[in-house]
Each structure stands twice: as C-alpha cells, then as structure tokens.
Amino acid sequence: MNIERNPHRVPTGLRAPGLDFMGKLCGTFHVNGERHYWNYSGTGDALKIELAEGQHFRRLYLSVADAEDAQRTLRDAVGAHS
Template sequence: MAHISIDDGNLIVEIEGLDKLWALKSRLTIPLAHVRGATVDPGIVKESKGLRAPGTHFPGLITAGTFHVDGERVFWDVRDPAKAVVIQLTDERYARLVVQVSDPHANVALVENALPN
C-alpha cells in the first residue's frame, strides 16, 4: 500500500510495509507541475503490465515495481484493485503511477485539489 501526501509543491508517494521490498522503492517525489491528474481506476489491473524491470508480479496477488509497456515506464504498487489510483505524469521518469491507497477517492481529491490551475 502507498501513502500519498503533498509537501512544498511536491507529490510524495510513500510505499509502506513489505511493498517496499516488492516494489524496490520506498518513496517517489514528483513536482506538482509534472502531475497531470489522478483517477480511481480499479479496472487498470486488467491491462497489460508489459515487461517487469525491476519488480514483482504475481497475477491476482500483487503487482509492484517498474514496468515497461508501449514505450512508457509505469510504476505499480497494487494488491487490491478496488483501491487503485492512477496518477498521470508528464516530463518524469514514469508516465504513470498506479498505487493502492486506503481511500482512493480522498487521495484523488487530494491530488486534484493540489494541482496548479
């Protein structure tokens, strides 16, 4: 699971618990100027993940780490698809972050309300 926060003009995604091990990351910091938006999308787990490098993928259990699909790099940390949030990025290492959070709708609102108009 991940914890999303906003601090000093940055989106902070903290990977929690054993997911740090599976994802091979503990924290992502993205300038808000590079965040295009966020959505709740439980159906995204059905999409192709592409090539895992590095990361963990056990279908139906966990998808965590860096995946390459259609020429894009996507960061995943999802166990429960019902709690998946997709954050679209621009001019960053990752094109998207797909993370599981405790309250998807509240986290999407947090991100969307923090974006510059």
C-alpha cells in the same frame, strides 16, 4: 489523475525490475515504450496518476485505502500550488 476501477485488467507489459506475485504489483513495468510504476495490492481500485512527458515514469498506479478521497486530496493539493 483518475481512478482505475479494474487495475488487474490494465496491461502491465514487461516487468523490470519489480514484483508480480499473488495480487501484488510493485516496481517498474514497460508498456508501449512507456515506463509505469506500480505499487498495488489487493482487489480494489487503484489511483492512476499521469505524469508529464519527459518524466522518469509516465504513469503511477497506487493502491490506497480510499481512491476517491486520495484523488480529491491530491487535486486540492496540486490546485493550491498552481
């Protein structure tokens, strides 16, 4: 899990199905044989979550109010369950 500081510079590939309109990315995007899910809007950072091989999506890109806090909270939650 990382913070993507420039999500608008990340190649999104082919959108199907999904939305890419006026700064809002939402849905499934196909990049280099991988399936990524985006739910991002705005101009700030995105939380990028790498999923294990074999999952439906390989990466999730999410806009959150505070990416660093969200990253810390998710890492704590995953650590508590591993």
